Amino acid sequence: MNRNKSGNAYALTMLCPIKPGVEGNRIYADLIRDQLESWNMASVSPMSLVPNTYLCRFFVLDDIYTESLPGAGIWDALSDIRLIPSNEQRLAALPHTDRLQSRYLVFTSNLHGDVDDYLHGMWQSIHVEINTIWKYCYGFENVNDEVSFVAYAKKCCLDTSLFFVGSNDDSLAAQLKALYVKQEFSRFAQETQDLSASQLRLAYTAFMQHIKPRDVEQPTWMAGSTHVDL
Amino acid sequence: MSNIAGKAYAINVITPVRWWTAWVNKLIFWFALKVPKTLNGLLTLSLIHYARWVIIGKNEFPVLSADQPKEDLRYSYMLFFSNFNGSWEQYVDSFTFAIPSGLDMFWKWNIRYPKSVPLTPFHDYIRYNQIQTDHYYNAYPMASANDVKSAKKLHLALMDFDARLDTHATDDAFQKSFHKLLRDLQHDMSMMHHTPIVSMAAQSVQMRLVADRMRRQNKVEA
Numbered sequence: 001m002n003r004n005k006s007g008n009a010y011a012l013t014m015l016c017p018i019k020p021g022v023e024g025n026r027i028y029a030d031l032i033r034d035q036l037e038s039w040n041m042a043s044v045s046p047m048s049l050v051p052n053t054y055l056c057r058f059f060v061l062d063d064i065y066t067e068s069l070p071g072a073g074i075w076d077a078l079s080d081i082r083l084i085p086s087n088e089q090r091l092a093a094l095p096h097t098d099r100l101q102s103r104y105l106v107f108t109s110n111l112h113g114d115v116d117d118y119l120h121g122m123w124q125s126i127h128v129e130i131n132t133i134w135k136y137c138y139g140f141e142n143v144n145d146e147v148s149f150v151a152y153a154k155k156c157c158l159d160t161s162l163f164f165v166g167s168n169d170d171s172l173a174a175q176l177k178a179l180y181v182k183q184e185f186s187r188f189a190q191e192t193q194d195l196s197a198s199q200l201r202l203a204y205t206a207f208m209q210h211i212k213p214r215d216v217e218q219p220t221w222m223a224g225s226t227h228v229d230l
Numbered sequence: 231m232s233n234i235a236g237k238a239y240a241i242n243v244i245t246p247v248r249w250w251t252a253w254v255n256k257l258i259f260w261f262a263l264k265v266p267k268t269l270n271g272l273l274t275l276s277l278i279h280y281a282r283w284v285i286i287g288k289n290e291f292p293v294l295s296a297d298q299p300k301e302d303l304r305y306s307y308m309l310f311f312s313n314f315n316g317s318w319e320q321y322v323d324s325f326t327f328a329i330p331s332g333l334d335m336f337w338k339w340n341i342r343y344p345k346s347v348p349l350t351p352f353h354d355y356i357r358y359n360q361i362q363t364d365h366y367y368n369a370y371p372m373a374s375a376n377d378v379k380s381a382k383k384l385h386l387a388l389m390d391f392d393a394r395l396d397t398h399a400t401d402d403a404f405q406k407s408f409h410k411l412l413r414d415l416q417h418d419m420s421m422m423h424h425t426p427i428v429s430m431a432a433q434s435v436q437m438r439l440v441a442d443r444m445r446r447q448n449k450v451e452a
Contacts, residue, residue, distance in 0.1 A: 003263065011282045013309070015292050036365035040232045047367035055279060055313045057240045058365045064307060066246050067342045067358045095341045098246065101299035104291075106242070106361075108311050110280040139294030156292045158309075161259040161285045164269065166278035167375045168382055178381035179373050179422070185388060186419045189412055197401035200408065213389050223369045226236065226424065 004115070004160045007169035009054070012109040012118070014156040016137045017102040018060070028136035029060045029103040035132050048224030049125040052118060052172045056109035058133070066097045105137055112171050119150045172223065173216045180221040183228045184211050233363050236371020237315045238279060242361045246305035251339035252285050255308065258335060259283060271329035277321065279375045281312035283336065308340060315374040322356055323349065372422040380418035387415055 004011050021028045036058050039045055047053050111118045123130060123146040130149065134140045143152045168175070188207050192200055211219065221228050233240050247255060262268045272278070288303040314321045325333050326346045333346040344351035370378065391411050396403070412419070 001263065003259075009280065011280070013282070013284050013311075015286070017292060017294055017298050033364050039365045045365070045367040047365075048369065053367065054369055055235070055238060055240075056367050057242070057311070057363045059242060059361055059363045061244070061361060064244055064246065065359050066305075067355050095246070096304045098303045098305055100291075100303075101301050108282075110313065137294070138298045152294075155294055158284050158286055158290075158292075160282050161256055162262055162283045164272055164278065164281045166273070166276065167280060167378045170382065172369055175378055175381070176370065178385035179370055179377065181385045181388060182377065182381035182419070183422055185384060186421050189419060190421075197405035201401050201404045204404075204408065208392060213385065213392065221370065224367065224371065226371050 004163060006163045006165040008112055008171075009163070009165045009169035010111050010113065010115050010118070011160045011163040012107075012111060012115055013158040013160060014105075014107040014153060015061075015158055016105040016107070016134065016140075016156045018105055018137050020102070021136070029062065029105075032105055032133055032136055033060055039129075044224045046126045046129045048222075050118075051121045051125070052112040053223075054110040054112065054167070054172060054175070056107070056111075059106050061100070061104040061106050063100050063103075064098055066095050102138070105133070112169065116150060119153050120146055123149045171216075173220070176221045176223060177213075177216045180219065180228055181211060181213055183221070232366045235366040235368035237374050238313050238366075238368045238371070239316065239318065239321065240363045240366045241310070241312050241314070241318070241321070242363060243310040243356055243359050244361060245308050245310075245337065245340040245343070245355075245359045247285070247308050247340045249288055249306045252287065252306035252308070255336070255339050256285055259285075268332075271332045274328055275314075275324055276376055276379075277315045277324065277374070279313040279315075279378070281310070281314075284309040284311075305341065308337075313368075315376075322353060326352060372424070377420070377422055380420075384415050384418045387411065387418075 018029050018032065023031055026034070039047075047056055050056075109118070127146075127149070134143070134152075139152055139155065143149045170178075184207075188203075192203050195203060272281075285306060285308050287306045288301070290306075291301045291303075293300065312321070326349055330346045334343075337343045337346075342355070344355050346352050373381070388411070391407070395407075399407075
């Protein structure tokens, strides 16, 4: 059983170690953040060009964190009820704190279909942007084409333990078309409330010709757009 | 930083877990996959688009180069990523109120997990271990998870209605059947509009575009 999959949806999780270098007066991890921040300022994310991306995210993992407040476990409780603990005892009761040796670029995507096809499509669509982000990562110096990118990505992949799909696993094109139809049909229902039976029938025929419900590609809601008419 | 994209919020939580209890966690997840009934509680949380749990062993952090320093960790780590509609508080609290035992089952073995009830220590724990997202992309920023599901239902129903349409029927008969379609779909019809803030990033873009437009106007007037 492939635990990364749920029906036709796939959970891609990549953890990519970042080199510790400095460029100008900024560390590589911050340069990656700067680049991602510039994507936030674009009218549409470059990821909208990557086929079959439902939702995805990027972040830099600087380190890992350990909450030191007592939890609800028996050992936490026992460590808390000692009456006069010494400082050593108090410190010994705290959980160990791990420190990462490298920072990591974390990329996760919820996508439709085969992950290899997805990664190939990602390189074909935004290889310039991929280079600007991943060039600061270990191992990426060997990436120079689609095949080497997919090989690199596979080395960074983590297996999912549990993937939950609360939405649906249709292709992105099918989801976007359905959303377009929902939006337009809701508008149509609202605007035709006062029409006579004959007017309604004419309006319906024109409406169906306009929205082409069986054509998944056009007209549709563009990926990443906040308006149906963009 | 951009945890919000349209109506979706991206949460990332990374929590330490002892290497041997990580296997217990993996077993629980395996069981949840084998017996989907155990996820029924999650299904009631219709605000979730997609969520995942990933357990990474203390020796399983990816090594891509001989130059890369090796990690030396005592704990394994559980990574939780979710895409949901609404605010952070609504989401975290809905977990607590809807499936507290399920939540405890998944996180129980994590270091210093305080249990999902009471709320304040649980909030503190999640906040402490949450990592902010640098870039978040949503293919349908105006749609909630429920919109995606209802859109599919509406789309199929409309195509079915159209396919069954009797072209010889009178206009009145058409109107009657159309009104029945509307009644059947009344829970699935709604217009998707902007929320007050689509996202911090989108808001910045809008502000920049307005500023650019005003600058251009001022230049023309000058």
